[in-house]
Amino acid sequence: MQRIVLIAVPYFWLVALFLVPFLIVLKISLSDPALAIPPYAPTLDLAAGWQGFLEFLRALDLDNFVFLTEDDLYWKAYWSSLKIAFTATFITLLVGYPIAYAMARSAPEWRPTLLMLVILPFWTSFLIRVYAWMGILSSEGVLNQALMWLGLISDPLTILNTNIAVYIGIVYTYLPFMILPIYSGLERMDDSLIEAAEDLGASKLGAFWLVTFPLSVQGVIAGCFLVFIPTIGEFVIPSLLGGSETLMIGKVLWEEFFNNRDWPVASAVAIILLLILVIPIILFQRNEQKAREADQ
Amino acid sequence: MVNSTSFAPWNDPHAKPLIQFKNVTKRFGAFVAIEDLTQDIFAQEFFALLGPSGCGKTTMMRMLAGFETPTQGQILIDGQDMANVPPNKRAVNMMFQSYALFPHLSVWENIAFGLKRDGKSKSEIETRVAEMLRLTRLEKFKSRKPHQISGGQRQRVALARSLAKGPKLLLLDEPLGALDKKLREETQFELMDIQEKTGTTFVIVTHDQEEAMTVASRVAVMDEGRIVQVDTPDKIYEEPNSVYVADFIGDVNLLRGQATARKDGSGDGGISIAWAMEQPDLIASNADQALTNKSVTLALRPEKVAISKERPPEDGPSGINALEGTVIDIGYLGNLSTYHVQLADGTMIKAQATNTRRVARRDISWEDTVWVSFTTTAGVVLEG
Numbered sequence A: 001m002q003r004i005v006l007i008a009v010p011y012f013w014l015v016a017l018f019l020v021p022f023l024i025v026l027k028i029s030l031s032d033p034a035l036a037i038p039p040y041a042p043t044l045d046l047a048a049g050w051q052g053f054l055e056f057l058r059a060l061d062l063d064n065f066v067f068l069t070e071d072d073l074y075w076k077a078y079w080s081s082l083k084i085a086f087t088a089t090f091i092t093l094l095v096g097y098p099i100a101y102a103m104a105r106s107a108p109e110w111r112p113t114l115l116m117l118v119i120l121p122f123w124t125s126f127l128i129r130v131y132a133w134m135g136i137l138s139s140e141g142v143l144n145q146a147l148m149w150l151g152l153i154s155d156p157l158t159i160l161n162t163n164i165a166v167y168i169g170i171v172y173t174y175l176p177f178m179i180l181p182i183y184s185g186l187e188r189m190d191d192s193l194i195e196a197a198e199d200l201g202a203s204k205l206g207a208f209w210l211v212t213f214p215l216s217v218q219g220v221i222a223g224c225f226l227v228f229i230p231t232i233g234e235f236v237i238p239s240l241l242g243g244s245e246t247l248m249i250g251k252v253l254w255e256e257f258f259n260n261r262d263w264p265v266a267s268a269v270a271i272i273l274l275l276i277l278v279i280p281i282i283l284f285q286r287n288e289q290k291a292r293e294a295d296q
Numbered sequence B: 001m002v003n004s005t006s007f008a009p010w011n012d013p014h015a016k017p018l019i020q021f022k023n024v025t026k027r028f029g030a031f032v033a034i035e036d037l038t039q040d041i042f043a044q045e046f047f048a049l050l051g052p053s054g055c056g057k058t059t060m061m062r063m064l065a066g067f068e069t070p071t072q073g074q075i076l077i078d079g080q081d082m083a084n085v086p087p088n089k090r091a092v093n094m095m096f097q098s099y100a101l102f103p104h105l106s107v108w109e110n111i112a113f114g115l116k117r118d119g120k121s122k123s124e125i126e127t128r129v130a131e132m133l134r135l136t137r138l139e140k141f142k143s144r145k146p147h148q149i150s151g152g153q154r155q156r157v158a159l160a161r162s163l164a165k166g167p168k169l170l171l172l173d174e175p176l177g178a179l180d181k182k183l184r185e186e187t188q189f190e191l192m193d194i195q196e197k198t199g200t201t202f203v204i205v206t207h208d209q210e211e212a213m214t215v216a217s218r219v220a221v222m223d224e225g226r227i228v229q230v231d232t233p234d235k236i237y238e239e240p241n242s243v244y245v246a247d248f249i250g251d252v253n254l255l256r257g258q259a260t261a262r263k264d265g266s267g268d269g270g271i272s273i274a275w276a277m278e279q280p281d282l283i284a285s286n287a288d289q290a291l292t293n294k295s296v297t298l299a300l301r302p303e304k305v306a307i308s309k310e311r312p313p314e315d316g317p318s319g320i321n322a323l324e325g326t327v328i329d330i331g332y333l334g335n336l337s338t339y340h341v342q343l344a345d346g347t348m349i350k351a352q353a354t355n356t357r358r359v360a361r362r363d364i365s366w367e368d369t370v371w372v373s374f375t376t377t378a379g380v381v382l383e384g
Ligand SMILES: Nc1ncnc2c1ncn2[C@@H]1O[C@H](COP(=O)(O)OP(=O)(O)OP(=O)(O)O)[C@@H](O)[C@H]1O
Pocket: B028, B031, B033, B051, B052, B053, B054, B055, B056, B057, B058, B059, B060, B097
């Protein structure tokens, strides 16, 4: 009995907070837009009984999904989101790995402080930090002023409202998600393994590629997914830092929902996004499972 | 076993040592781990380091392997100063105390790791790894990962991996600790066999004195960063140069007293030791008379102490040093028994006797009054 209760709690949680909202969004995506409140039809009228329910089901259709395939804006946005997420994840890895490595190699008494510094940005609002980047990257911003003062450039660089700014924003925002899993893998590693590799004739670089990196690969995979998955649907960063050229599905969704008030199409966009995300999420879970097994 | 009568390069002034420690000091911050160490180790030696935990054995090994640099002094291998030679450029392999097996590689790949770094051909690697697997009896486990095998098997993988490259110098940091007695003895003989076949020089750290005694050509006893005595196993055991070594190696009775030169006319030289009130002086005819008037310790191995119910005859060889006491405890070791005998003044003496009879027919038992006796050359007299 206790077991059932114990299992029921997380299931209830998942049903209430994931499955039910998903079904609601799915339902809206199958509806048609309407000038009403809420702005779609049909709505489920439980008072109409069984007959009303069948009526309601009959009114649902896949028109919105068909529409998504007809307008190339959408699949371009999906594709561009994937590309941006992929590139941003890769850059985050390139930046994050050395940081995680240096942290794991630092003196043990320094490590808690360094970890603290990595987590510290979370203590201020994400939005404020993105606005801060607007201040840094704009043409009269801190960065341009500094570069001009140093004499490195004579005209301000246009960074804000370009894809570069989006990349900077994403890498900055998601860097801790990359650093932490890699760090935790590297930190657990026994130093004598590297010594053993060198003892057996590997150079320092060889020892890194043959021992250190393979042993941190679980952390790398985890970090990449933790960055990649939320980045695909990212909305705030592309809309604040990106420009007209920046095409990301999160932004499209927002515009569909708030500007066009087309809830059904917005919901269809969200459903497709979810389906796309299911693949990396499953892969991520597999990786975690493998890591747990290796630990035992 | 290494034949100690023919193989003794340390006695040959012209022999060129393979390893030379020259006034090596290693400090960790203010802590001195190795203190002004000067020691030669010769090619094809089986050199054992023995000492209590934390005395610097691993530190010595790590300096040889190149993971620590001496704070002062010089280490030469084959006459070459090792100061700027990184670990991967040394013809030295080490078996780590923690094994340090690569967890992401199989047993086979672990053993092949060093060979691959040397750029050996595929078939060469296959042959060599197979040979190592056979030697350490790991064939059945070659495709398992280190976490899928037992502690003893892991140890054997570590051993096989360090042996695979056939290094000039092999450093073994407590290589056999996790093996059961039988396997340990077999592996000891295998190590000696490998050593003879390959001519590899071994430096081995061990906590097991018996192991050091069995395998080593020479044993170095360490204490707090210094080597206290280096000698062949039999000499370390029979002729310790200090109370510390006598006490550290094997079981020993230590009787402290004041030395006086033996009166003339008794025939032999040596000293007599006044060591306790109401007890006769102990005679050590093998001791140096230079110790006269110094405080000394007579170190006496239990197996050199005889035990009997009757006092041994005064004119017999054991009659001179005979002490009366009561049996307090008997430690039964199977082939041997150790008798703990308390003398009238409270001193405990351990005496060992071979169990030639069955336990039930033993004539000495608890609370019996007995005599412990030893010849005048049975012990070693040490200063201090
Ligand atoms: N990197 C280090 N930093 C500070 N102190 C160290 C370091 N390595 C070793 N020591 C100290 O040096 C001393 C000798 O250590 P070492 O590992 O050589 O001992 P050991 O003789 O191998 O002991 P054991 O038998 O327990 O393995 C110890 O007191 C140890 O605490």
